[in-house]
Amino acid sequence: MLDTTPAALHTDAPPLLQTVGLTKRYGSFLANDFIDIEIWPQQIHALLGENGAGKSTLVKAIYGLIQPSEGEMRWHGEKMVLSGPSEARARGIGMVFQHFSLFDNLTVAENVALGLDGRESFKDIAARLEQVSSLYGLPLDPKREVWQLSVGERQRIEIVRALMQNPKFLILDEPTAVLTPQEADQLFIVLNRLKDEGRAILYISHKLEEVKRLCDTATILRGGKKVATCNPKAETAASLARMMVGGEIKEVKAAASRQITVPRLVVNDLCLEPDDPHGVRLQHISFELRGGEILGIAGVAGNGQDELFAALSGERLSQDPGTVVIEGIAAGHLSITRRRRLGAAFVPEERLGHGTAPRMRLSENALLTGHAAGNMVQHGFVNTAATLKTVDRATEAFDVRKAKRDPEAASLSGGNLQKFIVGREILRNPAVLVVSQPTWGVDAGAAAVIRQALLDLATAGAAVLVTSQDLDELSEITDRIAVMFHGKLSDPLPTAEASREKLGLLMGGSSLDPKEAVRAAGA
Amino acid sequence: MQLVLEKRAERSNTIALISPLIAIGLTIVTMIILFAILGKNPFAALVVYFIEPLTDSYTLQEIAVKAAPLVMIAIGLSLCYLANAWNIGAEGQFLIGAVAGSWLAVKTQGTEAGHWVFPAMLLLGAIAGALYALIPAICKVRFGASEILTSLMLVYVAELFLDYLVRGPWRDPNGFNFPTTAEFDPVATVPLLVEGGRLHLGTIIALVVVAAGAVLLGKTIKGFEIRVVGAAPRAARFGGFNSNQLILLTFAISGALAGLAGIIEVAGPVGHLQPNISPGYGFTAIIVAFLGRLNPIGILIAGLFLALTFIGGEQAQIAMKIPLDVTKVFQGILLFYVLACDSLILYRFRLVSSSRQQVARGAH
Numbered sequence: 001m002l003d004t005t006p007a008a009l010h011t012d013a014p015p016l017l018q019t020v021g022l023t024k025r026y027g028s029f030l031a032n033d034f035i036d037i038e039i040w041p042q043q044i045h046a047l048l049g050e051n052g053a054g055k056s057t058l059v060k061a062i063y064g065l066i067q068p069s070e071g072e073m074r075w076h077g078e079k080m081v082l083s084g085p086s087e088a089r090a091r092g093i094g095m096v097f098q099h100f101s102l103f104d105n106l107t108v109a110e111n112v113a114l115g116l117d118g119r120e121s122f123k124d125i126a127a128r129l130e131q132v133s134s135l136y137g138l139p140l141d142p143k144r145e146v147w148q149l150s151v152g153e154r155q156r157i158e159i160v161r162a163l164m165q166n167p168k169f170l171i172l173d174e175p176t177a178v179l180t181p182q183e184a185d186q187l188f189i190v191l192n193r194l195k196d197e198g199r200a201i202l203y204i205s206h207k208l209e210e211v212k213r214l215c216d217t218a219t220i221l222r223g224g225k226k227v228a229t230c231n232p233k234a235e236t237a238a239s240l241a242r243m244m245v246g247g248e249i250k251e252v253k254a255a256a257s258r259q260i261t262v263p264r265l266v267v268n269d270l271c272l273e274p275d276d277p278h279g280v281r282l283q284h285i286s287f288e289l290r291g292g293e294i295l296g297i298a299g300v301a302g303n304g305q306d307e308l309f310a311a312l313s314g315e316r317l318s319q320d321p322g323t324v325v326i327e328g329i330a331a332g333h334l335s336i337t338r339r340r341r342l343g344a345a346f347v348p349e350e351r352l353g354h355g356t357a358p359r360m361r362l363s364e365n366a367l368l369t370g371h372a373a374g375n376m377v378q379h380g381f382v383n384t385a386a387t388l389k390t391v392d393r394a395t396e397a398f399d400v401r402k403a404k405r406d407p408e409a410a411s412l413s414g415g416n417l418q419k420f421i422v423g424r425e426i427l428r429n430p431a432v433l434v435v436s437q438p439t440w441g442v443d444a445g446a447a448a449v450i451r452q453a454l455l456d457l458a459t460a461g462a463a464v465l466v467t468s469q470d471l472d473e474l475s476e477i478t479d480r481i482a483v484m485f486h487g488k489l490s491d492p493l494p495t496a497e498a499s500r501e502k503l504g505l506l507m508g509g510s511s512l513d514p515k516e517a518v519r520a521a522g523a
Numbered sequence: 524m525q526l527v528l529e530k531r532a533e534r535s536n537t538i539a540l541i542s543p544l545i546a547i548g549l550t551i552v553t554m555i556i557l558f559a560i561l562g563k564n565p566f567a568a569l570v571v572y573f574i575e576p577l578t579d580s581y582t583l584q585e586i587a588v589k590a591a592p593l594v595m596i597a598i599g600l601s602l603c604y605l606a607n608a609w610n611i612g613a614e615g616q617f618l619i620g621a622v623a624g625s626w627l628a629v630k631t632q633g634t635e636a637g638h639w640v641f642p643a644m645l646l647l648g649a650i651a652g653a654l655y656a657l658i659p660a661i662c663k664v665r666f667g668a669s670e671i672l673t674s675l676m677l678v679y680v681a682e683l684f685l686d687y688l689v690r691g692p693w694r695d696p697n698g699f700n701f702p703t704t705a706e707f708d709p710v711a712t713v714p715l716l717v718e719g720g721r722l723h724l725g726t727i728i729a730l731v732v733v734a735a736g737a738v739l740l741g742k743t744i745k746g747f748e749i750r751v752v753g754a755a756p757r758a759a760r761f762g763g764f765n766s767n768q769l770i771l772l773t774f775a776i777s778g779a780l781a782g783l784a785g786i787i788e789v790a791g792p793v794g795h796l797q798p799n800i801s802p803g804y805g806f807t808a809i810i811v812a813f814l815g816r817l818n819p820i821g822i823l824i825a826g827l828f829l830a831l832t833f834i835g836g837e838q839a840q841i842a843m844k845i846p847l848d849v850t851k852v853f854q855g856i857l858l859f860y861v862l863a864c865d866s867l868i869l870y871r872f873r874l875v876s877s878s879r880q881q882v883a884r885g886a887h
Contacts, residue, residue: 027529315760337763348761357755367747368762377744 014077016041016169016200017062017093021071024057031057033224034071039169044191044201046211046232049221050244050443051414055204058221059171062202063095064088086117094167096158098174102146104278109142112161125164133160136190147278151178151300159190169200176210177469178301181504188214206244207472208237222246245444252451252476255459261291264463265312265344265432266325270332272311272318280304280487282311287482287492289463291431294454295492296478297467298503304487305467306349309436312465313346314339327431340372343431347421349440349467351414355421358410362402363387365409366394366424373428394423398449415446422450426457433457436467451477471503485509528870538868543814543825545867546860553856563843571842572835582838584721586830588792591729592617592784592801594826596808598736599777601817605740607753608770612659612674613781614805615681616652620782621789622685623651625796628711629693629704640710644786652782653775655681660774664767670774678805686798693796703797713791725787729826732780736819749773781805802833803851810858813865829854 015038024032032054039045049055060066062073064082073080075091082088085095102111109126116125126142133140138156146154155178162170172191176184191201191214205211211218211232218232220243227243241249266289272282282304289295299305310316312324318332325331326342336346346369352358356365366387370376376386391406398419402412409417418439425433438454439447455477458464467484468474474481480492483506490506505511551569558565576582596613603610624644631640659673686702695705716722740746751759752766759766784804793800811829815821836850 313761314763335763336761340763346761350757353755354757354761357751357758359754360751364747364751367744368751368758371744371747372763380743380745382742382744382747 014074015039016076017080018074018077019058019062019071020074022058022061022068022073023070024054024061024066025069030224032061032068035221035226037219037226037229039200039202040217041168041200042195042198043216044195044203044214046215046218047202047204047221048206048208048211048218048240048244050206051441052223052443053221053244054224055221056173057224059095059173059202059204062088063093063171089117089165089167092166092168093171094162094165094169095171096155096162096173096175098177100154100158102154102157104147105145107143107145108140108149108157111146111157112142112164115161116164128164129160132163136160136163136193137186138190151302152180152183155179163194167199169202170194171202171204173204174206175203176205176207180300180507181471181500182508183504184210208232208240211240212237220244241444249444250448250452252448252455254455254477258292258459259461260293261461262328263288263325264291264327265289265434265465267312268323268325270308270311270318270323272307272316274307275316280307282307283487285487285489287489289432289465291461291463292458293480294458294464294466294478296474296481296495297465297484297489298471298474298481298507299467299469299484300507301469303484305436305484307487308484308489309346309348309434309467312434313344313348337372340369340428345369345425345428345430345433347425347433347435347438349436351417351421352410356409356417359408361406361408362391362412362420363406365420366390369424370428390424390427391420393427394420397427398423398453413443415442418442419446419449422453426453430457430462432463432465434465438466438468439470439473440468447473471500483507525874527873528866529873531869531871535868535871539816542864542867543816543821543861546814546857546864547828549860549864550853550857553860554853557849557852558845561845561849563845568839568843568845571839573831575838576831576834581721582834585834586827587726588721588723588830589833590823590826590830591725592788592804593808593811593829594729594823595732595784596777596781596805597811597815597822597826598732598819599773599780600808600812601736601815601819601822602740602749602773603777604812605753605817606749606766606769606773607756608660608663608773609671610656610659610674610774610777611671611809612656612677612805613777613808614801614803615674615678616656616778616781617785617788617801617805618678618681618685619655620648620652620778620785621796621800622681622688622785623782624648624786625693625704625707625789628707628790629796631711632705632708636708636710638710640708641712641714641790644711644790645783648782648786649779650782652785653779655782656774656778657771660771664770670770682798685796685800689796689798695795701797704795706795707790711790712794713787721792723787723791725784725791728783728787730823733819733823736822740819745772781808807833807854810854810861813858813861829857 017039019035019037022032022035023030035058047055061068064085064087109129112129113122113125129142138160140153140156140160155175175187179187195201203215215232217229219229220227222244232240267285267287270282270285274281280303285308287295297305311318314334314336318324321330321332323332326339326344329342331339331342348354357368363384367376367382370387370390376383388406394400400416400420400423402416412420422438438450442450451473454464454466466474466478475495475498478495481495481498481503482492483490483503485507486509493502555565558568576586596617600610600613624647627640627644627647655677658677659670662668662673663670689704690702693704695703698705713723713725716724740750748764749769751762752764752769756766789796789800807829811822811825815825832850832853836847839845840847
């Protein structure tokens with residue numbers, strides 16, 4: 001059914017898919033600049049690059065979501081013009097997006113049926129769904145509603161939905177970003193099996209170890225241009241990173257010794273009902289964070305991290321003041337402004353719309369959190385000079401690149417805006433910093449600057465709480481790591497003892513304590 | 524070639540400034556067509572509408588007098604709209620302010636009350652307008668009721684309440700059964716700036732309101748809170764700003780300003796309370812607020828321009844027998860174009876060569 005000739009013997013046949021001089025322009029901005037790429041059957045082809053390198057633009061063009069400005073695509077050597085994704089699917093191109101497009105209140109089967117183009121009856125679809133999911137070892141209950149499923153299971157729906165179209169070519173966009181290490185391993189088994197069946201896979205990622213393990217070919221993009229095509233197994237992670245970034249990345253250095261001092265953020269048996277019906281209930285969360293210490297919170301997205309951030313920051317208040325203690329003062333009932341005055345600072349996951357007002361200038365966004373203390377507001381009037389000074393200081397200290405002195409927040413790149421936000425908070429000399437996904441979607445250079453800043457802040461005596469889905473990041477900067485699962489927080493492990501396997505088990509809801517594991521199995 | 528609407532990387536400040544002018548231009552073109560359909564000479568009509576009122580001292584003063592309530596109301600509305608709270612009921616708050624202030628004027632009529640009456644009337648008008656505006660605001664904050672609907676409905680309640688008062692309890696006994704109160708005493712009327720002229724204290728108050736609005740929005744933390752809550756609600760919550768509190772505050776301010784405009788209008792140009800004290804100031808002020816880009820200085824200019832259309836409309840009715848309703852048509856078309864042109868701030872037109880699209884079409 002599928003072309004199963006090994007890749008090496010493809011000398012006479014054209015590639016399955018080829019782009020020739022593919023260019024996509026947005027105004028004067030070149031998102032893709034003359035990109036040539038060849039996709040062969042029975043190969044897992046990695047597409048590597050930093051945020052903004054043009055990976056998404058390229059796959060959107062291949063999947064028919066956008067039209068290239070110039071250049072062409074060839075399918076089996078013949079020119080291909082796609083006016084939409086349904087034409088791509090009709091030719092056998094499937095795609096699994098990073099952000100799922102699923103209806104929470106519909107069942108698995110209903111979601112799959114909605115995404116299929118054909119006129120199959122619902123009963124046939126449900127039957128085929130079960131067949132495909134068991135064939136590939138991707139277990140799914142077609143009758144369950146999506147909101148009850150974990151993120152990994154939701155991704156399975158997307159993959160099965162794509163597989164039900166029997167694609168010759170499957171595109172996956174950052175599929176492991178939301179998975180535990182164990183779930184990722186299972187995914188790799190499935191992907192290798194698809195490859196052995198003769199399908200081609202385009203695998204978008206920025207996790208280099210993963211790409212080295214899984215992929216046969218890698219194309220590296222930087223600034224919209226193709227930098228290289230290489231065999232990732234023959235490269236080192238460092239050499240791949242150099243190609244992605246276009247230079248050396250600064251090593252993050254921890255201070256030789258940090259003094260662990262008094263408890264600065266203490267959480268006592270924090271329980272909180274979600275205000276959104278599909279949200280996560282926080283259950284009996286307790287931990288103690290001392291000055292000079294960095295505590296990491298790992299976990300698959302959607303296990304209560306957002307709810308915990310809201311409860312710690314004071315965006316959601318707790319009935320019991322003692323649940324959150326900042327600098328020795330019970331603060332569970334205090335507003336975010338009062339908590340800031342106690343010496344706490346917060347960096348949320350979403351940069352635009354949460355951490356900053358996108359259409360407001362940086363000086364105004366400095367005021368957004370800076371009004372709580374300091375000299376930015378005097379007798380109700382804004383001291384514009386002080387807000388601008390914060391912008392200048394953050395710009396200098398964190399190397400924020402921008403077109404003018406005080407632009408709108410939305411005009412900065414993700415990395416530069418994140419450096420500004422982290423800088424804005426660190427310049428307030430916080431005693432406690434709670435930061436969520438500090439380097440999510442940020443280029444490697446900016447990520448190194450931000451991680452270094454967090455380490456330096458802890459060295460200076462602050463307590464830092466970092467929530468992240470990036471285990472490499474947590475193991476690089478934290479002292480201890482706890483894992484969040486279904487609204488509960490595990491006991492923190494010293495980072496040196498927290499192997500990927502252990503963390504992966506906790507992220508999947510298993511217990512590390514053998515006695516408890518037995519009890520759970522018996523229950 | 525094909526015309527495409529394309530998102531801009533950053534909002535265009537130039538367009539933000541000239542978009543109201545484009546809108547006015549398009550409105551005038553539409554009016555020319557409309558006048559031609561009505562069988563009037565379009566250019567003569569435009570001269571009567573927009574030029575003649577500017578050539579005479581009396582009509583110039585009249586423009587300022589008409590602009591004063593529009594500007595005052597629009598400043599309040601702009602605070603609401605910036606905070607993403609949609610007060611459509613300024614007309615009702617205007618009427619209730621007029622009623623509350625008139626109560627004092629009616630009660631003190633013919634007594635020896637001193638000069639405290641007029642300031643007290645202003646205060647009553649502002650307080651009543653604020654309280655009336657708080658009804659939809661509280662319904663919104665407490666029950667999630669749409670403030671657009673509730674504030675609009677309360678306009679009709681206010682109209683009927685005013686109607687009842689001047690036909691019933693407050694009717695002038697010597698008024699030949701006309702639905703109006705007696706003329707207010709001199710201590711209960713707005714002082715004129717120049718004896719025998721039309722300009723009165725209300726125009727000065729309007730200017731003070733413009734200045735206060737500019738300072739509030741541009742210089743104070745409250746103004747910043749109002750702008751953030753509207754522009755990025757989640758960021759506002761992260762900043763520690765309480766959106767419910769700001770909805771209540773902006774509705775109260777805007778109601779107070781509308782009520783103040785109401786009592787000034789009754790105690791000034793009208794001189795007594797009667798059913799039709801407003802030619803739709805509360806609704807026209809919505810247009811003023813948007814035409815002025817929700818910016819105090821812009822609102823001052825926009826208020827003067829729309830006042831011109833009121834005066835021009837009256838003159839066109841007298842001189843050319845053009846129905847007064849054409850003024851309302853004009854204002855409606857203007858709002859339509861203002862909102863349409865605003866999309867150019869974030870988007871731009873681009874000509875795209877059609878060669879590639881032919882390729883795409885050829886492939887089908």
